[in-house]
Amino acid sequence: MKRIKSNHSEGANCEARTIKNIIEPAKCIFINVSVKAALDEMQARAIDSSLVIDQRGELLGTVSKNKMNREVGGFGHDPKTEPVEVHMEKNNPYCFEDETVAEAEQIMVNAKVGKVPVVTREKLLVGTIDMEAIAEEKRGRKCPLGVPEQAPPRSIIIRFAPQS
Numbered sequence: 001m002k003r004i005k006s007n008h009s010e011g012a013n014c015e016a017r018t019i020k021n022i023i024e025p026a027k028c029i030f031i032n033v034s035v036k037a038a039l040d041e042m043q044a045r046a047i048d049s050s051l052v053i054d055q056r057g058e059l060l061g062t063v064s065k066n067k068m069n070r071e072v073g074g075f076g077h078d079p080k081t082e083p084v085e086v087h088m089e090k091n092n093p094y095c096f097e098d099e100t101v102a103e104a105e106q107i108m109v110n111a112k113v114g115k116v117p118v119v120t121r122e123k124l125l126v127g128t129i130d131m132e133a134i135a136e137e138k139r140g141r142k143c144p145l146g147v148p149e150q151a152p153p154r155s156i157i158i159r160f161a162p163q164s
Helices: 037-047 063-072 100-112 131-140
Strands: 029-030 050-053 059-064 115-119 125-130
Touching: 037 050, 037 059, 037 063, 037 100, 059 063, 100 115, 100 131, 125 131
Parallel strands: 029 050
Antiparallel strands: 050 059, 115 125
16 A cells, blocks of 8 residues: 655644544455455445455455456456455555544545545554545634634636527
């Protein structure tokens, strides 16, 4: 798994909250399953990709239905015996559970992803975090004086008159 560093250089926040409070449970697959078992599990959960962990819960990588279908079916491998490990992507960004919301956001921006796994410093999977949860956290965060840290963005609707 690839670690993308945050280059957080914004002004001082009213409070530097960690992401621990906004982590969602992760859906994952164990490394020792077959491609068929992984695909069946992903189908049952209605997901297109999944995190892969070992027996102790260490994050090892991710797998996607499309990649496994292409590689296993395309090369004539038996999905019942083909290990999921062969088709795992190992260079994915992740966050540590003790990082701040701003650091997690910067990691996702740098990696150009909307969701990342969250791990302990020992790389044990804790859950996931996504941009939506970060946006909710930023909207709900208050300074000690009760003034919002940053006003939520406003929508502007521009209407054009039809041309005749």
